[in-house]
Amino acid sequence: MSAGTGTVALSLGLCLCAGQLIATPAASAAAAPVVTTVTAAKPVKPRISSSWSARKVNWGTKVRVTTKLINPKTGKKVVGGWVRLQTHQNGKWKTWLKSRNTSGAVTFATAPHETRWFRTAFGGAGGVTAATTRPTKIHIRSSGARILAEAKKHRGAAYAYGAEGPRRFDCSGYTKYVYKKATGKKLPHSANSQQYYGKKVSKSSKQVGDLIVFRNGSHGYHAGIYAGGGYMYDSPRPGMSVGKHKIWSNNYVVRRIAA
Numbered sequence: 001m002s003a004g005t006g007t008v009a010l011s012l013g014l015c016l017c018a019g020q021l022i023a024t025p026a027a028s029a030a031a032a033p034v035v036t037t038v039t040a041a042k043p044v045k046p047r048i049s050s051s052w053s054a055r056k057v058n059w060g061t062k063v064r065v066t067t068k069l070i071n072p073k074t075g076k077k078v079v080g081g082w083v084r085l086q087t088h089q090n091g092k093w094k095t096w097l098k099s100r101n102t103s104g105a106v107t108f109a110t111a112p113h114e115t116r117w118f119r120t121a122f123g124g125a126g127g128v129t130a131a132t133t134r135p136t137k138i139h140i141r142s143s144g145a146r147i148l149a150e151a152k153k154h155r156g157a158a159y160a161y162g163a164e165g166p167r168r169f170d171c172s173g174y175t176k177y178v179y180k181k182a183t184g185k186k187l188p189h190s191a192n193s194q195q196y197y198g199k200k201v202s203k204s205s206k207q208v209g210d211l212i213v214f215r216n217g218s219h220g221y222h223a224g225i226y227a228g229g230g231y232m233y234d235s236p237r238p239g240m241s242v243g244k245h246k247i248w249s250n251n252y253v254v255r256r257i258a259a
Contacts, residue, residue, distance in 0.1 A: 043124075044071055046078045048131040050120050056139040059113060059146030063138055066107045067120040071128060077104025081125030085110065088117040088135065101125070113146070115139050142183040142258035144209025150182040151209075151225045151233040157242040159235050164189055174235040174242060175211060175223040179257050182209075187257070192220040198255040211255040212247070226254070 046069045053064040065085065069078035083106040085097040099106045101122070108120075117135045124130040140146075154177075157169055164173030172191045179187050187194050195213035206212070206226050214222040224234030227244055235242045 043127055043129045044073055045129045046070060046122065046131050047072050048120070048122055048133055050133045050136070052136060052138070055136065056141065058141050059143045059149075060111055062109050062111045064107060064109050065118070065120065065136075066105060067122070067133065068105045069101065069122055069128075069131075070104070078122075078125070078128050079104050081128075082123045084121045084123070086119050086121055086132075087112075088119075093119065093121075112138055112140060113149075144207050144258060147178060147182040147209035147225060147258055148227060148233070150178045151227070154178070154242045155233075155244075157235070159238050159240055159242075161238070169235040169242060171235050172223045175225060178225060178233075179211070183258050185257055190220075191223040194223050195220040195253050195255065198257040201254040201256045203252075203254055206254040207256070209258055211257055212252050213255065214249055214252045216251075220253075 048067065048069055050065050050067045054061075055063075057063055067083050069083075070076070071078050079101060081101050082098055083101050084095045085108045086093045087096045088094075096118070097108050097110060099108065106120075112118075115138065117137050119133050119135045121132040122128075122130055154165070154169070154174065157165070157167055157174075159170060160168035161170050162173070163169050165177035169177065172187075172189055172194055175191075175194060176187045176189050179185055185197075187197050191213055194211060195215070198211060201207075201210060208226060208228045210226045212224045212226050212232055213220040214224075222234070222236075224232035224245075224247075226232050230247050231244050232247055233242065233244055236245060
């Protein structure tokens with residue numbers, strides 16, 4: 001190769017190798033882009049806990065449950081989202097109450113009217129996943145107030161001999177139905193037999209919700225539920241309906257069906 005040819009090749013940015021003319025990369029070519037992979041932060045499952053003021057209460061008494069949420073990575077409270085108090089009903093968890101989580105601790109107050117399973121559930125927020133507490137069973141004790149509340153539900157139901165609800169009642173059919181609903185205890189469908197159930201109580205010590213059985217001698221012939229102030233709820237006789245009526249006789253016995 002002559003000196004002239006080599007000068008021309010160098011000036012063109014070319015290289016002569018093994019009889020071939022090969023182009024060398026241009027000095028001005030752009031560098032290949034650098035790709036950086038960013039891994040998304042993994043959602044955090046919170047530590048969720050609940051505390052109950054009581055697990056066995058009388059009917060109508062409020063129960064308080066406080067749920068706390070902690071981020072296990074930081075040790076700080078989880079703030080944001082909603083917390084729900086749920087109850088198990090008909091095979092499903094259903095929302096009973098709900099509240100915004102503004103401080104990392106949410107308190108609910110509720111007065112369930114029957115024994116139920118409860119739990120609290122957090123819906124998730126701000127990179128923290130949803131979570132639920134373990135179910136807790138709240139037992140509701142029978143009480144006079146609960147019995148009276150059930151007795152009132154059936155005001156206006158017509159009297160029918162031999163009927164024990166839920167739309168028609170005779171006297172002992174009515175008391176049998178109410179006590180079964182309110183206390184879970186099964187009484188016989190007979191005023192005379194009902195006078196031997198539960199705990200014997202003196203007339204001066206009777207309380208709302210107690211069973212009253214009127215007697216002819218020692219035979220019980222009519223039953224009612226004490227409502228206080230000399231009144232009772234009962235299903236009196238044909239042509240009348242369940243309601244609050246005056247206690248008309250002093251020949252009766254009192255039985256306490258609820259503890």
